[in-house]
Amino acid sequence: MTRRHGLSTIAIHGRPHRRPDWSPVVTPLYQSSTFRNPVDSQDEVLYTRYGNNPNQVELARKYALLEGAERAIFLASGMAATALAHLAVLRPGDHLVSSLWIYGGTRVLFDGEFARHGISITYVDPDKPREWRKAIARNTRAIFVEALTNPVMRVLNVPLLAKLASEHGIALLVDSTFASPINFRPLEHGADIVITSATKYINGHSDVIAGAVAGSAAVIDEITRLMRAWGPAIDPHAAWLTERGLKTMALRVERANTNAMAVATWASTRPEFTAVYYPGLRTHPDHALATKIFDGYGGLVGLVLKGGAPAAKKFLQRLKVVTHAPSLAGVESLISEPRLTSHKPLTAAERASQGVPDGFLRLSCGCEDPEDLIDDLAGALQ
Ligand SMILES: Cc1ncc(COP(=O)(O)O)c(C=O)c1O
Secondary structure, X not given: XXXXXXXXXXXXXXXXOOOOOOOOOOOOOOOOOEOOOOOOOOOOXXXXXXXXXXXXXHHHHHHHHHHOOOEXXXXXXXXHHHHHHHHOOOOOOOEEEEEOOOXXXXXXXXXXXXHHOOOEEEEEOOOOOHHHHHHOOOOEEEEEEEOEOOOOOOEOOHHHHHHHHHHHOOEEEEEOOOOHHHHOOHHHHOOOEEEEEOOOOOOOOOOOOOEEEEEOHXXXXXXXXXXXXXXXXXXXXXXXXXXXXHOOHHHHHHHHHHHHHHHHHHHHOOOOEEEEEOOOOOOOOOHHHHHHHOOOOOOEEEEEEOOHHHHHHHHHHHOOOOEEOOOXXXXXXXXXXXXXXXXXXXXXXXHHHOOOOOOEEEEEOOOOOHHHHHHHHXXXXX
């Protein structure tokens, strides 16, 4: 058996093969909605909404290899990926068991849209692991979790949940956006479907909105069918930019891991922070699990600043290297306040009960020099 290539090689070359002389080194941009078809051909027509534009195809091929999946598909956003991945396995009357610790947009999709289409949902607090089994009903078809959660960076026990799902003959879907395939590949741990907001680490340059799903050929065929019907195909230019970003993903994620570890270690020594959440720290509740199943602890750090919202305001106004913006996983470090973003619908008391008091800052470490990040943060504490 030939050795599987490393993740950096795959991200750059896909499955390396000898290329013809004078062929371009980079996939050309096929900014074309349609393609000249042979007259009287019975073959499938090429049309960009169908997901068979060469930029869409090449990108999906590489991503499938990275996740260790049979197939993959890219869509116009992470939300489109989440929606279609679930609709591929759920029908009206079905039941979904979801982790309580999920992205707010996904919660809106589940409670607002899925409920309207007759799909019921039970949320489980992952801190009560016995509840997973109890939540599974006769009509349960799937379990959904985020592998690494926002903003306190909890790590879900994917191998254990995969075993539970398999015992019940149901699918395990894992949103692995925060981890990236460099740090964690859910399919290797028994998950059936992996979902990612490619807006984040896959593209990595804060200039594209995209999503992807990887899994079996049957699931990806069904998502392709849904994409053709509902329409959220990725634009060729977004796919081209994402393929370019993907080539450096391993380098970017490794640097983000190193930077986040440096920042978290430094922040732990500063009295201005009452708590630091990073799975790479021994003090993190999921440090042992992260060490066991992840290849890296990620680029995101949760920081709780003494002095609440007024202190956070002053701190954010002083930052120069780190940009105050939502989103994450770009080469530039970004910081945001969950009280104004992901946790805005909750009351201050509810936020505090979830470990996200006012003064909580979510930092996405980019690829800058770690000393400059720490200097910037230290300067803003003055
Ligand atoms: C974990 C997670 N999943 C999905 C999404 C949705 O992705 P997109 O904004 O690309 O639609 C986000 C967005 O922040 C996210 O954080």
